[in-house]
Amino acid sequence: MSLRDKLNFEGEPLYLIDGSAFFYRGFHAYPDLKRSDGFPTNALFIVLRVLLKVIKEEKPKYLVFMLDGKGKNFRHELFDQYKAQRPPMPDDLRVQIEPLKEAMKVLGVPMIVSQGEEADDCIASLASRYKTERPVVILGADKDLKQCLDENVFMWDPAGRKEKVTSLADFREDTGLEPAQWADFQALIGDSADNIPGVPGVGKVTASKLMAVYPTLEDLRDNYEKLQPNIKKKMKDELENIFTYRKLTRLKLDSCSELTIDNLTLKPADPEEVAGYLNTYEFRSLVRDVRSAFPASAGVARKSGSPVSAAKSKKADSGQFSLFGDAAPAPADPESRLKVKKAATVDELPDFAGKEVGLIREGTTYFIGVDGDEWMCNVKTTDLVEKLQKAKVIAVAEVKSFFRFDSAWRGIQLRQWFDLSLTAYLLNPEERNYEWDRLRSMLFVEDKLPDAVDEVHPDAQGMAALALMHVLAPRVNSAGLTDLIETLEVPLIPVLADMEDAGITIDLESFAKFLKEVSERVTELTKVIHERAEEPFNIRSSQQMSNILFEKLGLKPGGKTPKGALSTANSVLEKLIGQHDIVTDILEFRKMEKLRSTYLEPLPRLVGKDNRIHTNFNQLATATGRLSSSGPNLQNIPIRGEQGKRMRACFTAGEGKRLAAADYSQVELRVLAHFSGDPALVSAFEHDEDIHSRTAALLFDKDTADITSDERRNAKTINFGLIYGMGPQKLSRELGININEAKEFISKYFEKLGVLKEFYDSVVENGREKGYVTTLSGRRRLLPELLSTSPQVISQARRQAINTVIQGSAADIIKMAMIKVAQNSEIKHLGGRLILQIHDELLVEGPEDSIEEIGKLLQDDMQQVTSLAVPLKVDLGLGRNWAQAH
Numbered sequence: 001m002s003l004r005d006k007l008n009f010e011g012e013p014l015y016l017i018d019g020s021a022f023f024y025r026g027f028h029a030y031p032d033l034k035r036s037d038g039f040p041t042n043a044l045f046i047v048l049r050v051l052l053k054v055i056k057e058e059k060p061k062y063l064v065f066m067l068d069g070k071g072k073n074f075r076h077e078l079f080d081q082y083k084a085q086r087p088p089m090p091d092d093l094r095v096q097i098e099p100l101k102e103a104m105k106v107l108g109v110p111m112i113v114s115q116g117e118e119a120d121d122c123i124a125s126l127a128s129r130y131k132t133e134r135p136v137v138i139l140g141a142d143k144d145l146k147q148c149l150d151e152n153v154f155m156w157d158p159a160g161r162k163e164k165v166t167s168l169a170d171f172r173e174d175t176g177l178e179p180a181q182w183a184d185f186q187a188l189i190g191d192s193a194d195n196i197p198g199v200p201g202v203g204k205v206t207a208s209k210l211m212a213v214y215p216t217l218e219d220l221r222d223n224y225e226k227l228q229p230n231i232k233k234k235m236k237d238e239l240e241n242i243f244t245y246r247k248l249t250r251l252k253l254d255s256c257s258e259l260t261i262d263n264l265t266l267k268p269a270d271p272e273e274v275a276g277y278l279n280t281y282e283f284r285s286l287v288r289d290v291r292s293a294f295p296a297s298a299g300v301a302r303k304s305g306s307p308v309s310a311a312k313s314k315k316a317d318s319g320q321f322s323l324f325g326d327a328a329p330a331p332a333d334p335e336s337r338l339k340v341k342k343a344a345t346v347d348e349l350p351d352f353a354g355k356e357v358g359l360i361r362e363g364t365t366y367f368i369g370v371d372g373d374e375w376m377c378n379v380k381t382t383d384l385v386e387k388l389q390k391a392k393v394i395a396v397a398e399v400k401s402f403f404r405f406d407s408a409w410r411g412i413q414l415r416q417w418f419d420l421s422l423t424a425y426l427l428n429p430e431e432r433n434y435e436w437d438r439l440r441s442m443l444f445v446e447d448k449l450p451d452a453v454d455e456v457h458p459d460a461q462g463m464a465a466l467a468l469m470h471v472l473a474p475r476v477n478s479a480g481l482t483d484l485i486e487t488l489e490v491p492l493i494p495v496l497a498d499m500e501d502a503g504i505t506i507d508l509e510s511f512a513k514f515l516k517e518v519s520e521r522v523t524e525l526t527k528v529i530h531e532r533a534e535e536p537f538n539i540r541s542s543q544q545m546s547n548i549l550f551e552k553l554g555l556k557p558g559g560k561t562p563k564g565a566l567s568t569a570n571s572v573l574e575k576l577i578g579q580h581d582i583v584t585d586i587l588e589f590r591k592m593e594k595l596r597s598t599y600l601e602p603l604p605r606l607v608g609k610d611n612r613i614h615t616n617f618n619q620l621a622t623a624t625g626r627l628s629s630s631g632p633n634l635q636n637i638p639i640r641g642e643q644g645k646r647m648r649a650c651f652t653a654g655e656g657k658r659l660a661a662a663d664y665s666q667v668e669l670r671v672l673a674h675f676s677g678d679p680a681l682v683s684a685f686e687h688d689e690d691i692h693s694r695t696a697a698l699l700f701d702k703d704t705a706d707i708t709s710d711e712r713r714n715a716k717t718i719n720f721g722l723i724y725g726m727g728p729q730k731l732s733r734e735l736g737i738n739i740n741e742a743k744e745f746i747s748k749y750f751e752k753l754g755v756l757k758e759f760y761d762s763v764v765e766n767g768r769e770k771g772y773v774t775t776l777s778g779r780r781r782l783l784p785e786l787l788s789t790s791p792q793v794i795s796q797a798r799r800q801a802i803n804t805v806i807q808g809s810a811a812d813i814i815k816m817a818m819i820k821v822a823q824n825s826e827i828k829h830l831g832g833r834l835i836l837q838i839h840d841e842l843l844v845e846g847p848e849d850s851i852e853e854i855g856k857l858l859q860d861d862m863q864q865v866t867s868l869a870v871p872l873k874v875d876l877g878l879g880r881n882w883a884q885a886h
Contacts, residue, residue, distance in 0.1 A: 018140030176541025358466030369462025
């Protein structure tokens with residue numbers, strides 16, 4: 001599984017490679033590796049192995065290789081002993097630099113050589129610059145780079161034995177620090193690798209204890225007189241020096257300002273050229289990886305106008321869709337460059353009336369394919385829209401990006417658009433990457449393509465979009481997805497664009513007040529926890545906490561980490577409640593700290609000039625069809641408990657307006673009742689009974705009126721758990737019962753609701769026969785894993801099959817409702833507008849004097865949007881803020 005799948009990235013990640021680290025590591029790890037003529041190749045080998053792995057597994061669009069330049073940098077001016085102990089670069093390593101640069105060129109990898117600063121400074125600057133718009137993955141293990149970690153910034157060492165991935169949460173657990181404190185910490189303990197002295201006698205343990213009380217060097221200096229005598233003695237002569245040490249270890253955030261995301265884009269590589277380079281340096285073991293990293297390696301050299309042929313796709317032959325290979329388009333034959341016609345005005349463009357047009361936008365430049373010609377123009381959007389209004393169909397990479405770029409594009413009728421990324425996603429929702437460059441590559445790696453593709457030049461954009469439409473359209477028809485696209489997914493596009501434009505108002509004053517209270521509570525809890533421990537320690541450090549809880553206080557351990565250390569995870573601490581008051585305080589501390597760092601501090605920084613937050617709704621992110629939200633993720637706002645309510649209260653209606661929040665009641669269980677036809681479920685929903693009490697009555701052989709709150713809770717857990725594929729082990733953990741009791745619970749559940757078991761089995765059997773399962777609207781999810789010989793793989797596929805049918809159908813229903821509400825002329829007339837979707841809830845903003853009527857229309861639309869075997873029920877709330885409405 002790729003890293004982007006493991007971490008569930010939203011958006012195309014940026015990969016930043018600490019090239020110098022891998023270059024040196026390879027040199028020392030393989031000292032005897034040389035070519036047959038004696039040329040050293042050890043450093044090259046490790047770098048190329050890492051790069052081929054990343055290209056093969058991650059299929060990156062944005063990737064850059066950073067290398068330290070020659071000579072001294074600003075740190076040497078600050079401290080003349082900086083890295084003074086390091087010997088000059090060995091000759092056997094130096095001679096590999098030029099071959100390394102050649103390798104980057106062959107692989108199409110952008111390479112940056114730092115000047116006057118270190119490569120780490122450029123990495124830190126790029127990570128800081130782009131982390132708000134996309135995930136950032138730093139490939140390396142240098143401890144200084146830990147400063148860069150954030151909610152959307154990760155460190156990955158793919159060359160290590162265990163391919164270690166470090167997240168912000170990992171860093172906090174390991175060190176008890178925030179990344180912003182790391183340079184202060186390093187200044188105290190020093191760094192022998194860089195010849196930074198640090199404070200003599202202050203090691204990691206002492207520094208951690210100091211920073212638990214004094215988070216910054218400034219705090220430490222200002223409170224010097226409060227330090228213990230032995231610490232004061234150590235610090236006395238270093239109080240000023242530590243600030244210099246921090247400057248040495250702190251990474252700059254203003255480097256490489258000239259680099260844009262376009263400079264960081266991986267370029268198309270010629271697999272034959274890559275293989276040739278590897279053979280030159282006798283990396284035969286790596287040559288074998290080229291075909292999997294670049295599937296177009298067979299027959300890459302080609303004449304202009306002829307697509308590359310690759311191995312036949314078994315999935316395509318079996319009715320499953322291999323949308324594209326892993327290689328980028330092969331470079332054009334230099335003797336036959338693409339002939340692009342340029343137009344200065346729309347009048348110079350050909351007539352589009354009744355024609356199929358391919359349209360790709362790069363900034364303000366448009367590439368247009370029509371009648372076998374490739375055009376390029378940079379013209380006024382309104383003029384181009386008017387010209388294209390008579391086109392038969394317009395194939396684009398993503399329709400929503402056009403709508404968000406310029407509202408004039410709304411002038412094109414929806415039926416004229418052909419959204420390539422959306423179509424590719426619906427054909428295979430597991431691919432995860434539907435970027436234009438990746439989509440275009442299928443024209444050059446896939447076999448059995450239509451004749452219309454034969455004349456597509458590898459550098460073409462507009463013509464490639466048109467050709468790709470000719471590939472995807474018949475597949476959509478044969479898969480039975482036309483109705484899904486035309487009636488649900490495409491009509492949803494302008495709805496999402498409107499919601500993104502609208503945003504939701506943020507009460508900055510309430511946020512600030514909430515943040516102040518949470519920060520004060522964190523401070524209070526810190527003091528209380530230290531008092532209960534009878535000594536200060538770093539609460540964020542799992543190691544220090546483990547020592548306090550299990551060694552000093554003698555609490556009984558509840559589990560171990562994968563590395564064998566005693567675990568202090570929340571799930572473990574919750575089992576220790578009652579053994580000592582400190583446990584409850586620590587759990588509350590963590591809860592408050594997460595509120596502060598994840599929501600209260602970052603969200604206000606994302607507010608626009610209109611005092612509203614604008615999220616991005618992603619239609620292509622999940623295999624079940626559910627929408628996701630990013631930049632920020634508003635679908636992940638806490639909702640439970642007093643803190644969740646307080647958080648939602650910070651999201652408000654605009655001036656003179658109120659909010660209407662409508663939430664589907666148990667929509668997934670209603671979908672389950674619809675598909676399964678289970679009499680008990682259907683009857684409960686038809687009579688508007690409490691479904692969990694009804695289920696509990698069946699499980700415990702009682703009347704509904706006699707069901708206790710614990711029995712209802714247990715029934716609720718299993719009702720929802722089985723939808724998500726919960727097995728006996730997880731159920732036992734959730735209910736606090738042993739595994740045998742959990743198995744008996746599940747057995748009795750299916751005995752009492754016997755039709756459900758038949759339904760679940762039929763879903764899996766149909767999925768096994770067809771290779772896919774479908775939702776209410778006909779959405780498909782390919783599940784070839786159902787035919788696996790591995791019991792573990794089959795078990796996971798079974799859960800995915802059931803989950804897709806139920807959760808995917810619920811996603812269909814909420815999308816239907818969004819379209820119906822957005823198109824409701826009465827709601828529009830009353831001034832209402834849809835602004836947010838959160839799982840099964842819709843949020844509409846409208847004038848105060850009409851919000852009640854708007855709310856009723858919203859509720860009616862959601863309840864009547866489709867007909868199931870049981871009624872759809874929607875809970876409605878109105879209020880000035882989200883908490884009141886919800």
